[in-house]
Amino acid sequence: MMKYLLFKDTKKNMEMLRKDLPARYAVEADLKDCPAGAAYVTNDKKSMIYRLKIESISPYKDQEGLFKKRQTGLKSILELSLVEPVEPLPLSEFKVSGKKIKEFVDFTVADLEKTEFTEKKSYSEDVPKEISEIISIASKKGISIPVSVAEDLAKYRSEMGKDGFNKLLERVYQDLETKQIDPHEAVGIIAAQSIGEPGTQMTMRTFHFAGVREMNVTLGLPRLIEIVDARRIPSTPSMTIYMKPELEKSEEAVLNLVKELENTTIIDVADIVTDIEQMTLSIVPTARKMNERLVKHTDISEALAKVKGITVMHDEEGKEIVIKPQQESFKRLYQLQEQIKVLTIKGIPGIKRAITRKDPSTEAFIIYTQGSNLKEVLEVDQVDSTRTFTNDIIEIANVLGIEAARNAIFNESERTLSEQGLEVDQRHLMLVADMMTFGGNVRAVGRQGISGRKSSVLARAAFEITTKHLLRAGLLGEIDPLTGVAENIIVGQPITLGTGAVNLVYKFNRK
Amino acid sequence: MVEGSNPSGPAEGGAKMAKLNVLQHELVPAHHVVKKEEEDKVLKELGIAKDLLPRISRSDPAIKALEEIHGPLEGGTIIKISRKSPTMGYSVYYRVVTSEVFK
Structure with missing residues (x-):
């Protein structure tokens, strides 16, 4: 892996160097052990905006034709052959000894990690040869069979001989055809009934999490409603890591x-006392809570150092920390108190609690969390970024895409129903998941979502908020071709x- | 209501998405770009016009990841999705890339 030197500099300096290449550039850090090669420069400590090519590094000596980063304290000279602006490259992509950089330190040597993007194999490559053979034999006969049926057939192929197998194939196909749903059957209505009827037997409120104590996750009917409503944030977001x-x-x-x-904030480990007379805030750490959460005094100091507009008056190991807002007003003092309360010391924002559980069959540990932050958790080094998921469907759509959201809707609704001992055919749930993700984003079932976007005015008006739809249609001159169900019932047609759905046409002049 | 005016979830500021290969995630089925030459064949097989296909936004993380491999994908590109299905073993689905961005 390539090593890069990272440091902070101004755009102005970089542009000056760029005009006059090759250049020799004097910097303030001692870079004896640093390998020559390449460097990245940042101007905001967050993303790298320039790339440099370093030919050699030598100790600083005052000489002619030297660019100086600053006037005093210079220690090394970089011989540069290339300076070029690059697309902003976030700091999070660099690693020091295998770990992501959390905070920028001037003149760090780091590795640049490049994620390789690979596609999953398409299914025709993934399916075993004997099964794809059966599918191709069938398709030659004009029969299309799904992979799962072909898998079942594969068991009998060797013992049946060619003729017998061909007969079997035909019989299987006949059976499949009778079980396929007819064209123009109202699958949506059937799905709605099939999910709705068992839904009436669901417990109205159940709070429990299979086998895990001290963890509440919404289940049952409220959860099912949450899924089909495509709520922005579920009532109990939870991740499985x-x-x-x-x-x-x-x-x-x-x-x-x-x-x-686990996200630890100051209020979790310390008390905050406001002194109105002195206009100060005292943060009083509680030793017991600190030990529990493995927080050191220095962690708090570091977290406070990032807060802008405050002066730390007093900071000593084991004692309270006193801070004062630079702008002296009660309003500011109050704001500061609120800000300090939720200041993250460590952890990932949004993850309130995390507990582990051992899977008895595989002996592997799984972490369950209260609160969810999929994007940042997937970037943690130890986390398996291919299996970890959350129960927040909208978050999945944002981080992993619409197809993942479709699978999540299916998995979540299936799990919610089966946890209550209800059996709903998976095809109904798939239909719901497909309809909700049809347009490229997750849409709710109902007025704001699927039903509110039907193309027919009359169907929309028949569902909810009748006047709004009729008025709008009148203003815009919408045309209803009467192709759906609701609008035909309204006008009294089949x-x-x-x-x-079948129209008959009689051609009377045919001989 | 304007199409796609749903406000998006939390986080997801303007910051550049850190590199994470979403295509390898268990929840994400295999996405493949359908070549321009093969588009007509696919549409004929389905008996459908291209604009009636289910959509996938250009800003979708899976499309972003595909762009890292294939270069920019224009609106109108057909994406073949091979899902693992509990009832069929595998099922093939198609989506068409739209330039619509859901925020």
Whole structure:
């Protein structure tokens, strides 16, 4: 892996160097041990905006034709052959000894990690040869069979001989055809009934989490409603985190990760006392709470150092920390108190609690969390970024895409129903998931979503908020071609479903 | 209501998405770009016009990841999605890339 030198500099300096290449540039850091090669420059400590090519590094000596980064304290000379602006490259992509950089330190040597983007294999490559053979034999006969049926057929192929197998194929196909749904059947209505009827038997409120104590997750009917309503944030966001396979059996590694994930704020480990007379805030750390959360005094000091507009008056190990807002007003003091309360000391924002559980069959540890932050958790080194998921469907759509959201809707609704001992055919749930993700984003079922976007005015008006739809249609001059169900019932015609979908035309002049 | 005016979830500021290969995630089925030459064949097989296909936004993380491999994908590109299905084993689905961005 390539090593890069990272440092902070101004745009102006870089542009000056760029005009006059090759250049010799004097900097203030001692870079004896640093390898020559390439460097990245940042101007905001967040993303790298210039790339440099370093030919050699030598100790500083005052000489002619030298660019100086500053006037005093110079220690090294970089011989540069290339300076070029690049697309902003976030700091999070660099690693120091295998770990992501959390905070920028001037003149760091770091590795640049490049993620390789690979596609998953398409299914025709993924399916075993014998099964794809069966599918191709069938398709030659004009029969299309799904992979799962072909898998079942593969068991009998060797013992049946060619003729027998061909007969079997035909019989299977005949059976499949009778079980396929007819064209123009109202699948949506059937799905709605099939989910709705068992839904009436669901417990109205259940709070429990299979086998895990002290963890509340919404289940039952409220959860099902939440899923089809496509709520922005579910009432109990929760993540299921898997660790990388090489780590998942080590209890120590798991517990460390839990500590790293749990979001600890100042109010979790300390009391905040406001002194109105002195216009100061005292942060009084509680030793017991600090030990519990593995927070050191210096962690708090570091977190406070990032807050702008405050002066730290007094900071001593084991004692209270006194801070004062630079702008002396009660309003500011109050704002500061609120800001300090929720100041993150460590952990990932949004993850309130994390607990572990051992999977009895695989002996692997799985972490369950209260609160969810998929994007940042997936970027943690120890986390297996291919299996970890959340129950927040909108978050999945934002981080992993619409197809992942479709799978999440299916998985979540299936799990919610089966947890209550209800059996709903998976095809109904798939239909709901497909309809909700049809347009490229997750849409709710209902007035704001699927039903509110039907193309027919009359169908929309028949559903909810009748006047709004009719008025709007009148203003815009909408045309209703009467192709759906609801609008045909309104005007008193046969509906376009089943046998009603067939139109007969009689050609009378045919001989 | 304007199409796609749903406000998006939390986080996701303007910051550049850190590199994470979403295509390898278990929840994400295999996405493949359908070549321009093969588009007509696909549409004929389905018996459907291109604009009636289910959509996938250009800003979708899976499309962003595909762009890292194939270069920019124009609106109107057809994406073949091979899903693992509990009932069929595998099922093939198609989506068309739209330039619509959901925020």
